[in-house]
Amino acid sequence: MKKKNDRLNQAIRVFFSRGIIVKISFAIIVLLILVAIFAPVLTQYTETEQHLNDKLAKPSKTYLLGTDNLGRDLLTRLLYGARISLEASVLSSLIAACVGIMFGLVAGYYSGWIGSVIMRLTDAQLSMPPLVLCMVLAALLGGGVVGVCIVIGITIMPGYIRMIYGQVLALRENDFIVASKLVGQSSWKILLFHLLPNCFPTIIVMFTMNLGTAIMLESSLSFLGIGIKAPTPAWGSMVSEGYNYLVMRPYLSIIPGLCVMLVVIAFNIVGDAVRDAIDPRLRGKL
């Protein structure tokens, strides 16, 4: 037990040894989560409330960051936008992880024709740019938060499939797998109780790193107008709505974009730190 604790301490030390940047990134993520939870408490307006007499108002005491073209408070929409971003990234990463891990395990364990079929389909999917794939899928699945999450989940899934496939191929040759086969354990038990737990470190690292990618894809889709539909306050669509007023009110599109950037970078940096803490050998691979 003590040994386990030491390893945990060691991991945490490495996590923060990257210094101030990792700490700031970590703080940004904590802030994002808090804002997403407490959005209704933090502001007196609701995210779709329109003040038509105060369209495109400048920042003032009533509207701390001003209002958009429909007289909606920008700060309120930013706070609620944090909710959407967080929801979209966690949900789509979960979808990608669950489905991707399953396919990766199956493809690696039954490497015969099932494996080939899964891996060739993955190759086919990777031959399309992620954003193009998202766009085509989004047309089919619609613009709700859940639809967008499924789309993004499918799009980032191949990463999991390839990674788990590779790991399972290597693990399969180990004695403990051969031994469990010899004592007659069923395939799915070997998959779930022996192969899957051995992939956990990689899965945790990939999951953290994908959160940022998912936010980026979600905001890009929303920016193009095929992601989460109005009036839901997604940061990406706020950027594109504000873009029309760039000359007069530049902050309407620049601030939401800045939020996307900060959050994505924070997730990427924390993802890197988690990777170095859990398994430094993955550096350069993930």
Place this chain on the structure above:
Amino acid sequence: MVRFIIRRILISFLIVFLVSVFSFSLMHLLPGDPARIALGQDASQEDVDALRAKMNLDKPIITQYYLWISGMLRGDFGDSIVYNRPVRDIIVQRLPKTVSIGVPALIISVVLGIVFGVVCAVKRGKAIDQILTFITTLGIGTPQFWIGILGIYLFAIKLRWLPIQGYVAPSENFFEYSKHAALPVFALSISMIASIARQTRSNMLDVINQDFIRTAKANGVVNSSIIFKHALRNTLIPIITIVAMQVRNVIGGSLIVENIFNIAGIGALLNVAVNNRDYLIVQSCVLIISLVTVVCNFAVDILYGVINPQIRMTRG
């Protein structure tokens, strides 16, 4: 080697085939009748039926797929419902715009990315490495649409150095082209420079720590010669893969960049086509895009096989 090439060709064909089936079935799963959408809600049922027959929509789905794919192979992509013109003409007209933004972006990214990566690896741990590594982290995490809009705000609206939007062909007026293309190329290349630099750095570090580099140093080979002749050469192989992967990102990025800068290229076309259910344009574009990436990957695989015989054996 011949077996290796044949295998790669077969796999490439399989991938393109899978993509064609995927994009075809997806567009046919979409709700709504394309003929009805093309003619509008007021059109009579006879007209809609006539258009359906003309577009082969009344035939069995397998026949439709066969007609579409055999048309594609003959160079006949069908007619667009939105633009009422042959899809091929539209693509041929728009492709140069996307290429004239994408290719410069790709070249700039490869050159700068490799230079930054090498500098970081050689000066590992020094201030310049730390700063460049931090900048690449920022570059990877910055949304293209944000860079584009910030660029427009700073350079076009505030400083008035560059035009806000639009496109001029390089053949028409090269100076105007460079002015119009500067921001789009910049927005497109930032994240690519960052990811190439990152990959180059980590590959270069792997190579620098290997025995043959130490031997070269011990033998008194000049430092610059070690880096360029020995280390970089061995790093180039994985970098080629990254560059091939960036081709995909250029196309994906053109969706965003063409939207911001109002350039009527392939990315903008795809956006309009998806929103208007113009399924022939979507199918053709998706197929062509995946064909381009598959060809790039194929070229890389063959190049790999030529350079490194081990890969021929294991990957074959």
